[in-house]
Each structure stands twice: as C-alpha cells, then as structure tokens.
Amino acid sequence: MVSDRPTFILSLGPFALMSMMLATMFVNVFAFSVDSRTNPATRKFSCINTMAYNLRLQSQKNTRNWMKINTLHAAGVNTNDEEVAVTSSAAADGLYKKFADHAAEQLLETGWLKNDDTVPLDLSEKQAPARGSKTESIVRITTQALIPKTKASNSDDNDDENKQLVRYARITLLETVPVSSEGDGVVSPNGIQVLNFVVLPNADTTLPVLGIDLVSLPGSRHLLLLDAQPMAVPNPHESHWEEWYNKHVRGSVDHPEKISDESLKYAWGGDFPETVKKYVSKYALWTRLQNISEDTSTEQKPSDDKTMSNDTSTTPAVKAIQEDIFVAFQAHLDAYLELLGRYASDIAAVEGDNHQSSYLDYRRNNDPAKPMLNSLFGPEWTQTLLDKVLFPQD
Incomplete structure (x- = not known):
C-alpha cells in the first residue's frame, strides 16, 4: 500500500513538485558526495536527503522497487526493470x-x-x-x-x-x-x-x-x-x-x-x-x-536487418x-x-x-x-x- 507522503507532496502542486523532483534526481543521478549536514541546499530539502540516502543504500534493483512507493515514482510512469533508452x-x-x-x-x-x-x-x-x-x-x-x-x-x-x-x-x-x-x-x-x-x-x-x-x-x-x-x-x-x-x-x-x-x-x-x-x-x-x-506501446515488427538490432x-x-x-x-x-x-x-x-x-x-x-x-x-x-x-x- 502506498504511503500518504507521496499524496501529501503531490498536493503541493506542479511548481513545488517539479522542484522536489529535480532536486532529488540531481542528488541521485549526479551523486554529489557532499554531507547533507554541511550543504545548505540539502539542509533545506531534508526529506529529499532522506530519500537520496535510502537510494544509495539499495542495490539497483531494490532501488527501483523502493521507488515504486516514493515521491519520485508518484511523479513518474510505470516502467520495466530494464533501463529503456529513447530511440x-x-x-x-x-x-x-x-x-x-x-x-x-x-x-x-x-x-x-x-x-x-x-x-x-x-x-x-x-x-x-x-x-x-x-x-x-x-x-x-x-x-x-x-x-x-x-x-x-x-x-x-x-x-x-x-x-x-x-x-x-x-x-x-x-x-x-x-x-x-x-x-x-x-x-x-x-x-x-x-x-x-x-x-x-x-x-x-x-x-x-x-x-x-x-x-x-x-x-x-x-x-x-x-x-x-x-x-x-x-x-x-x-x-x-x-x-x-x-x-x-x-x-x-x-x-x-x-x-x-x-x-x-x-x-x-x-x-x-x-x-x-x-x-x-x-x-x-x-x-x-x-x-x-507498456500495453499501449506499438507492436515491434521483426526485421532481418542486423542494423536494426541495435535500436x-x-x-x-x-x-x-x-x-x-x-x-x-x-x-x-x-x-x-x-x-x-x-x-x-x-x-x-x-x-x-x-x-x-x-x-x-x-x-x-x-x-x-x-x-x-x-x-x-x-x-x-x-x-x-x-x-x-x-x-x-x-
């Protein structure tokens, strides 16, 4: 069952939610190795620090599972466990x-x-x-x-x-x-x-x-x-x-x-x-x-062209x-x-x-x-x- 925290954060509206998403993903994706206790930006977003800390403790697979119940997933879309690149x-x-x-x-x-x-x-x-x-x-x-x-x-x-x-x-x-x-x-x-x-x-x-x-x-x-x-x-x-x-x-x-x-x-x-x-x-x-x-995706057509296999x-x-x-x-x-x-x-x-x-x-x-x-x-x-x-x- 999803906790009430994502619902509360989503209620803050698009500007606050985008700000939280961008700040959180910046900590996670770009992995700045700065102690949150000495970083004013991370002190300001204490809940974001907690989520980022939890993410670092998880394996890549467990991280994805955990994110299904946190704010980032609430602000995203359902995806498979495999990373999917754009075309x-x-x-x-x-x-x-x-x-x-x-x-x-x-x-x-x-x-x-x-x-x-x-x-x-x-x-x-x-x-x-x-x-x-x-x-x-x-x-x-x-x-x-x-x-x-x-x-x-x-x-x-x-x-x-x-x-x-x-x-x-x-x-x-x-x-x-x-x-x-x-x-x-x-x-x-x-x-x-x-x-x-x-x-x-x-x-x-x-x-x-x-x-x-x-x-x-x-x-x-x-x-x-x-x-x-x-x-x-x-x-x-x-x-x-x-x-x-x-x-x-x-x-x-x-x-x-x-x-x-x-x-x-x-x-x-x-x-x-x-x-x-x-x-x-x-x-x-x-x-x-x-x-x-994923059910809405178009059916992939088979191809004998070897160059297509890399897409x-x-x-x-x-x-x-x-x-x-x-x-x-x-x-x-x-x-x-x-x-x-x-x-x-x-x-x-x-x-x-x-x-x-x-x-x-x-x-x-x-x-x-x-x-x-x-x-x-x-x-x-x-x-x-x-x-x-x-x-x-x-």
Whole structure:
C-alpha cells in the first residue's frame, strides 16, 4: 500500500513538485558526495536527503522497487526493470529539441520578434560535469532569447500604435550530453532533459503568459505542463482554449472537475496550492504520464536487418511525448499566437490590470529548476540567469 507522503507532496502542486523532483534526481543521478549536514541546499530539502540516502543504500534493483512507493515514482510512469533508452533518432536530437526548434521558428515567422544578440555568451550557454552518470557526460543549458522588433518611428503615430505586442520570449533547453559524442545534437538517452518555454505579452495587457515546462528524468519519469497562464482575474481569455483542451487533453468522459483521471487522456498531475492557483488556467495540460502503460506501446515488427538490432524502442511515455504531446504543443502555440494576432493592431483593446510582475517575481525566486541549477552552475550564476535572462522584470 502506498504511503500518504507521496499524496501529501503531490498536493503541493506542479511548481513545488517539479522542484522536489529535480532536486532529488540531481542528488541521485549526479551523486554529489557532499554531507547533507554541511550543504545548505540539502539542509533545506531534508526529506529529499532522506530519500537520496535510502537510494544509495539499495542495490539497483531494490532501488527501483523502493521507488515504486516514493515521491519520485508518484511523479513518474510505470516502467520495466530494464533501463529503456529513447530511440536512436530521439537520442540524436534530444527529446525536446524539436519542441524548441518549432517554437523558435513559429515565433520568428510572426515578424514580431527577433533574436536578442545582447545576451552574454556565458549566460546563453553553460555546461557542467554530470557526475555519477554511467558514461562521461556533461549537463548543458542553452537559452534562445527573443525580443520585439523595433517599430519604425513615426511622429504621427500615437503611443498605443507604437506599443509592442510581445514583451519577450525565452526558450531554454537543459540536456545531458556524452563527452565522447562527435558534433552537436547528441544527448544521453538516460540523462535529464528539460524544456522551459515562456512568452510574455505586453505588460499592460490582460493577455496570458505562455508557460510551458517539460521535464524528463532518468527512469522514464516525466512532468509536463502546457498552459496559457492567466495574468488577470477573472481571466477574459479563458474560453479561447476550450477547443484545444477538448481535443488534446480531455478524455471521452465529461468531468471538468478533474477528480478522476478517467476523464483525461493523461493523468492529472495533482491539485495546485493557493499560492500558484492564479497562475494556472483551468485548461492546462498538467500530467505526470502515470497512466501510460507498456500495453499501449506499438507492436515491434521483426526485421532481418542486423542494423536494426541495435535500436532501442521508446517507453510508452516517451512515445507519447514524441507524438501526441508534440502535436498538442504545436496546436497550443498556434492557439496562443492566434490570440495575440487578434490584438496586434489594437493592443488598447486588451489593456488592463494584471499580475505579470508578481508572476515574474515568483519564477525568479521559486523556479522548479533553481535548486538543481544552483548545484550545477553555482547560486550566483543561476540567480543572474533567472534575473537577467529567463525572467527579467525590465
């Protein structure tokens, strides 16, 4: 019987849960040999230290069995005892690389944005050793920053016409890369992979923030959030997402309260705490993919081609990410850009009070990846990245 601890932690909501998952997996996967009594980060997460200590005492097989009743498994998907890598093509490109590429392409095609060449190189890309991995690897973080194109100055234009529709966009990838790999674009199939993608609209409007966090951890554990995060209460743009939600998230049963996972294509990721409820819409895709089982995988066709014998099939969760989740991601971005496009020439129509400033404060101080980034790259660099690049206020 599963203990009450996972249920309690899941009740804290996506931001707290992602933070705990990332911090715990960082201790386990990268195996920092630092005594928890002298490490401020591990003192802060005492329950995580306990779980990591227990993991180190177990054999690899017993660890997997133990994780079936701990928080990490509650935040993951069911897998076989054998380690399963992503397909060779997915490993070559990275699980979320095509998501990032598609996002950048679509945003640039709007003509509203351009690449920000002013971001310092040491903040747009950085790497650190992935200690404890089976092969010599590094953890690499890259950020593509997009800013508004400068409008042509015209003295006859009024201030409203000169306002930019989009404040900025950020596309950040964190991947585990084998040192022995030749060239770019090769990631470790069993390493951590994260995509953080945000688009902030004009700060004087009620338009939502596009907030997407896709987190995949070793052992086929995934935590996915796709949302147009409301910046005003009540949310005047909520109905815009109903069609997308019904097609890509809702199951065959009409159950909008999300009490039962049977009403959704993917298991609901857990309730939200009061502190973050205002940042999450009722039409979010928020899942841990825990209702994906091996029975849903496609049948493997036999082949006489010897080169095929070296390929490894995906887990059902990875297959879902590569296919259905990617389609939902594309459609979600399309819907968001469609909403922005309605007001491209009339921003004044959506001007109003919002809590975009408090949202940015929250992300800078409580971003789920912050504890892990602190350990990898240092607190000073991490805070600079959050303040100056990922979630700047100015």
